[in-house]
Amino acid sequence: MQDQEKIQEQAENVAQQAAGQAQPDAGSEHQAPDADRSMEERLAAAEAKATEMQEAFLRAKADGENIRRRAQEDIAKAHKFAIENFAEALVPVKDSLEMALKLDTPSVESLKEGVEMTLKQLNAAFERNRLLEINPVPGEKLDPMKHQAISMVPAEQDANTIVTVLQKGYMIADRLLRPALVTVAQ
Template sequence: MTTQENDTPVDDSATPETPTATDAPEAVATEQPENDEVAQLHEQIAGLQQDLLYARAETQNVRRRGEKEVADAHAYAATKFARDILSVADNLGRALAALSDEQRASDAIKPLITGLEATERELLGVFERNGITRIAAIGLPLDPNQHQAMLEIPSSEAEPGTIVQEMQAGYMMKDRLLRPAMVAVAKAG
């Protein structure tokens, strides 16, 4: 026991105890699991936020792909039909090309020829309105993306690899190939 200034006895055992070294680890030990839990929760939140960002990005990509597929479906819906109608255009062109000058001059079949020519013009107009264009070939270098070389012809006039004859016209629909042009290519003579 100790005495204070006014001579009243003070009990040392009644003074509040300060934490000792043995008490501190228990206090830290109880706080440590809470800190670990908080850290784990922060990691989980960060992971979930990252997953959410990836899911949003993937959803946006799927939406964009879907929109592009719908736009392509609208733009190229008639592709199969266009390929099929090309043979009609080819046959009509062949029929007109097969007419001789005296047949064209004949009054008996002149109305038939006029009708065939009008039909060809109308067909080409329909092609143009629907974005179907003929591929240029003669005199150009062979482009394997648009031309299909069927044979090589020796030529001293044309540069090797240049198209000198077109056997069948090729067509594009907007930016897609409908049918390659079948061509003959010059080779060194």
């Protein structure tokens, strides 16, 4: 709105300047008709320019509002469908588990083979969606940003190093989803 006011103010200034130049000088009683017409033309041109600038401003303002609205819609859609890729990757895992349960007389070997294949599908889904496993090795230094020490146990290794992993942790990209649960040497 301030830009529109500035445009109107500029138009008024141009009109005042044109009117000021159209005023007769103290030394002359009358100006030529050509000078009056020239001033009127200049005033009309200034008013046309101001109108054009005002229309351009309104178009730019409307474009800005449209861009802002579209960006908000895109953000809303991104939030709504953010998990879509991960869900698509997990559907085959669910299908495999359901197929395994439908078998009438599964053997231990066929069940083990099915579970291994399902685990491979799940690991592939995790990799595609940047869900990374945190599985520290014994002797690794405790990292409080990735590991959660459940207890401290006496061990023949350096203090604050991992003795055992009780539960793996996971990260999504660079953000910790769940820390690895570990026991630590005293």
